[in-house]
Amino acid sequence: xxxxxxxxxxxxxxxxxxxxxxxxxxxxxxxxxxxxxxxxxxxxxxxxxxxxxxxxxxxxxxxxxxxxxxxxxxxxxxxxxxxxxxxxxxxxxxxxxxxxxxxxxxxxxxxxxxxxxxxxxxxxxxxxxxxxxxxxxxxxxxxxxxxxxxxxxxxxxxxxxxxxxxxxxxxxxxxxxxxxxxxxxxxxxxxxxxxxxxxxxxxxxxxxxxxxxxxxxxxxxxxxxxxxxxxxxxxxxxxxxxxxxxxxxxxxxxxxxxxx
Numbered sequence: 462x463x464x465x466x467x468x469x470x471x472x473x474x475x476x477x478x479x480x481x482x483x484x485x486x487x488x489x490x491x492x493x494x495x496x497x498x499x500x501x502x503x504x505x506x507x508x509x510x511x512x513x514x515x516x517x518x519x520x521x522x523x524x525x526x527x528x529x530x531x532x533x534x535x536x537x538x539x540x541x542x543x544x545x546x547x548x549x550x551x552x553x554x555x556x557x558x559x560x561x562x563x564x565x566x567x568x569x570x571x572x573x574x575x576x577x578x579x580x581x582x583x584x585x586x587x588x589x590x591x592x593x594x595x596x597x598x599x600x601x602x603x604x605x606x607x608x609x610x611x612x613x614x615x616x617x618x619x620x621x622x623x624x625x626x627x628x629x630x631x632x633x634x635x636x637x638x639x640x641x642x643x644x645x646x647x648x649x650x651x652x653x654x655x656x657x658x659x660x661x662x663x664x665x666x667x668x669x670x671x672x673x674x675x676x677x678x679x680x681x682x683x684x685x686x687x688x689x690x691x692x693x694x695x696x697x698x699x700x701x702x703x704x705x706x707x708x709x710x711x712x713x714x715x716x717x718x719x720x721x
Contacts, residue, residue, distance in 0.1 A: 501527065502528075503525070504536045504537065505522050505537045505540055506523055507552045507553065508523035511548050513590050513591040513631075514547060514591045514627060514628025514629050515630075517545065535559040543563065546565065547628075548563060549590075551629075572644050572645060573643065574642070574643055575641070576640065577640050580636070582655065584661070585663050591628055593626045594624065594666045595626060595666060597621040599658045600659045600662070601654070601657065602659065603615075615659075620650055626639055
């Protein structure tokens, strides 16, 4: 009996000793890991799925800790730096938000207006994101007299070209609405199509931001002109400078009869 008790106490002592050793080793490991990671800092992450074109509000954000040594200039620590910005791309829940994903809420400004195109009236043939450029086509039925009753009066026309997408709204993977930027004078034909047309279709043609960046990258740097020799005769009159060409606006198609 005494021998069995002694063995029990011995096993208990060994168990306690092994437990203490395990705690010390784990504590040492955690301390070394913490020291190797360094100081932790807070960064902003998406608390919910954020669609492209969505205005950022505090309820869409949450915080996570990362080691300071992994902190990049594009990461954002304060929610105040995000509120009021607009997402340029869809941001999944839990994804770390970076400055390159956002833009200022200034795309709709000045003489431009945003018109929302919603499914199923509007059809989006491709993956459309904010800043994409699209052509807008409308299908409708033309007016006709009694003699044209048997004729097919259905038609499809190009309504607007090179229109910039300002926002995209999705339900899961399906696009349910797209906002486009138009000058006030061009909104009339599109609104007519939405009210009286059969279908409005968006065809993606490119990306406005990518096109602008490519144009800037390919623009040649003007070389400094060589000094002209001193004239020996009376110089000719200077040529009249050509006026600067104004940027073109999206080509609008006059709405069919009944759209005024």
